[in-house]
Amino acid sequence: MRCRHPHSQIGAARFCAAAHSVAVGGGGGRTSWSSIKTDRPRVTGLGKSMLARRLPSILPSLSLEEALETSAVYSSAGRLGGAALVRARPFRAPHHDVSVAGLIGGGPVPRPGEISMAHNGVLFLDELLEFKRGALESLRQPIEEREVTVVRARASIRFPAAFALVAAMNPCPCGYAGSSARACVCDLGSIRRYQARLSGPLLDRFDLQVLVPSVDFRMLSAGRRGDSSLVVRERVVEARARQRRRLVGTALHCNAQLGVREIGRYCRLDERSHSLLADLAERRGLSARAVHRLLRVARTLADLAGREELTKVDVQAAVDFRLLDEQR
Numbered sequence: 001m002r003c004r005h006p007h008s009q010i011g012a013a014r015f016c017a018a019a020h021s022v023a024v025g026g027g028g029g030r031t032s033w034s035s036i037k038t039d040r041p042r043v044t045g046l047g048k049s050m051l052a053r054r055l056p057s058i059l060p061s062l063s064l065e066e067a068l069e070t071s072a073v074y075s076s077a078g079r080l081g082g083a084a085l086v087r088a089r090p091f092r093a094p095h096h097d098v099s100v101a102g103l104i105g106g107g108p109v110p111r112p113g114e115i116s117m118a119h120n121g122v123l124f125l126d127e128l129l130e131f132k133r134g135a136l137e138s139l140r141q142p143i144e145e146r147e148v149t150v151v152r153a154r155a156s157i158r159f160p161a162a163f164a165l166v167a168a169m170n171p172c173p174c175g176y177a178g179s180s181a182r183a184c185v186c187d188l189g190s191i192r193r194y195q196a197r198l199s200g201p202l203l204d205r206f207d208l209q210v211l212v213p214s215v216d217f218r219m220l221s222a223g224r225r226g227d228s229s230l231v232v233r234e235r236v237v238e239a240r241a242r243q244r245r246r247l248v249g250t251a252l253h254c255n256a257q258l259g260v261r262e263i264g265r266y267c268r269l270d271e272r273s274h275s276l277l278a279d280l281a282e283r284r285g286l287s288a289r290a291v292h293r294l295l296r297v298a299r300t301l302a303d304l305a306g307r308e309e310l311t312k313v314d315v316q317a318a319v320d321f322r323l324l325d326e327q328r
């Protein structure tokens, strides 16, 4: 876990990563993707799935507008049940066998897929590399556009798809690369081949890539739990409120929605931060899109810290969150 946030204990660090992801624009943000790369969990129920399932608990409540949007999707899928409105942020965790149509939408009469059922909420892809390549690649366009158009001979329909994606994968075939618990038995070549199953363009869309250590139950029971969901949620809500105040008078409400022009306006860097970013961009061959993604994350880190100005620390932390990039 390379999070440099003040909370360095395992539990807190996990939540810290989630909080960053969420505050970037979770529950609706185009760029709010979090990849969790894990050690193999040693205690069932304390691993990546538990972390992902807790994510909605630190998200701000659904606004009325969001509730109406999400309810419209559930209604068109015939999944609203007896409820008038969906009140809680969706959490969807499709199995890795899911088809392209099941994931992004489709069928003779177009129906919303998992990405739209997760609109304004969280989509969790556990064991990311077990998903079909076609299904994973089909996510790329909706991530950028925050909606998906399903075209069929008889009909074409657009579904909203603004979701926070959390994905988990093992760091290597045996699952123990980088672990202090057990030695990894994989050679470098097999690790490279394994990680290469995640395409560069898709990896590029994951803003936060972190190693989540396996949890020692004794540490948890000794009370080293870090912040509770409630405390983290307060920080997320405050960071979101800061973003809304900054964007008042525009059609935007969170950092994930910042376009190129807004990034120039709201993510201004001082000279030192600018030269750090320019240096990194050149060394790593970062595209303009990748730089914009880094700046949105840096903006969010400053918001979580309650600061208006971006510093070199924010830029460096945003870069540090891209753990897998570094290894490629």
Ligand SMILES: [Zn+2]
Pocket: 172, 173, 174, 175, 176, 177, 184, 185, 186
């Ligand atoms: Zn291994």
